[in-house]
Amino acid sequence: MTVLEVRHLTTYRYRRPVGFGEHRMMFRPRDSYDQRLLGATLRITPTPSAIRWVHDPFGNAVATARFDAEAEELVFENRISVEHFPDPVDFQSEDYAKTYPFSYAEDERPDLAPYMARQCPDPGGELERWARRFLGLGQETPTGRLLMTLTTAIGESFVYNRRTESGTQDPLTTLRLGRGTCRDFALFMMEAVRALGFAARFVSGYLYVPTRDATRHLGGGSTHAWCQVYLPGAGWVEFDPTNGIIGNRDLIRVAVARLPSQAVPLTGTFRGSPDDELGMTVEVHVTSEDPGAG
Known part of the structure; x- marks a missing residue:
């Protein structure tokens, strides 16, 4: 604590x-x-x-x-x-959700549906193709490993930059430019996992950057943004693609929402x-x- x-x-x-x-x-x-x-x-x-x-x-x-x-x-x-x-993530989900693909339980789907729906245009399927690169060919993929890989890939594949203008960049723009802010990366991951059938939501809050290693995390010194993905049995799990954080370590939640503009x-x-x-x-x-x- x-x-x-x-x-x-x-x-x-x-x-x-x-x-x-x-x-x-x-x-x-x-x-x-x-x-x-x-x-x-x-x-x-x-x-x-x-x-x-x-x-x-x-x-x-x-x-x-x-x-x-x-x-x-x-x-x-x-x-x-x-x-x-700090809540260590061990992906203790329901057995049926331990590998991808899986379907949410019937009694959860009505409540999760708004968070599963794609919110940004992807007419050519570019974002979905990017997300599917991380699936095992012709075989089931461990769900935890898939989400961890997606989180890490965003942090390693895109360049973080601060932007003072309000609003959030469209995920296709982030994909094509290869750069963005923490809120851009959060929305990008949300839409990527939604393309795979997951429920995801946006989180706004604060990031603790240890003073002994001030360059450890990106996005310190201002408000921060990341996302949560719903896993049956594990609930809403935190994923910060900007810093590759899985779980709530160093993250202070203030607001959750379906879209960045709501938080x-x-x-x-x-x-x-x-x-x-x-x-x-x-x-x-x-x-x-x-x-x-x-």
Whole structure:
């Protein structure tokens, strides 16, 4: 068990005082058996006139802030403390799911169907052909080995690069360019495994990068994204193709969704001219109370 502390600071700057529309936040981690929220504080400047909390269709905690004041800066500072229990993945799935191909049980298929459906166009079947390269020819393939190989192949075959623009790259663009961000790689893997019949969903959260080896993981210093694949008997298993992580080690889940656009950490608007906007900065620091963690 390790206690991980996160400080997530987002600052919007403007040339003159502007008004602000609603801002939607997904900052609060999901409580589970492998991570327990110990504390959370959210400070917003200027102070909102109201904050409303709801759970979205996926069970994520979503806060919406409304503002009366105008300002030249809008600052969101989120601090969380999470008790983190690394869950070693041994792929203890149901016997029928230990090798691929397999079919989900009839009573699970209606609930998994939205996560199995392809969400991005692949008219020529390029993505499906890429995924099928990792199947054994004319024979069953161990399911765990297949998913581990896909995860590793993405990290080794594509070049990671940061992109400040919002949105997620289409998987075919990622395939053709051979590069992308963590959210691009997460969506790429989701669509690749969906092409093989798996249920997959997008995860947004934070990545702990051990200070003793700061280059160990890609995607530190900002929010992070990966995916989960559903395996009968094992449940939703974490796969981070950016870093080749299998399981929840070093990963703090905040939100899960069918699509990346449903798990954006912070969105909102301002009232003014486009020239008023000077830009946005995001700082994320994840530290551990256990110097040997990770």
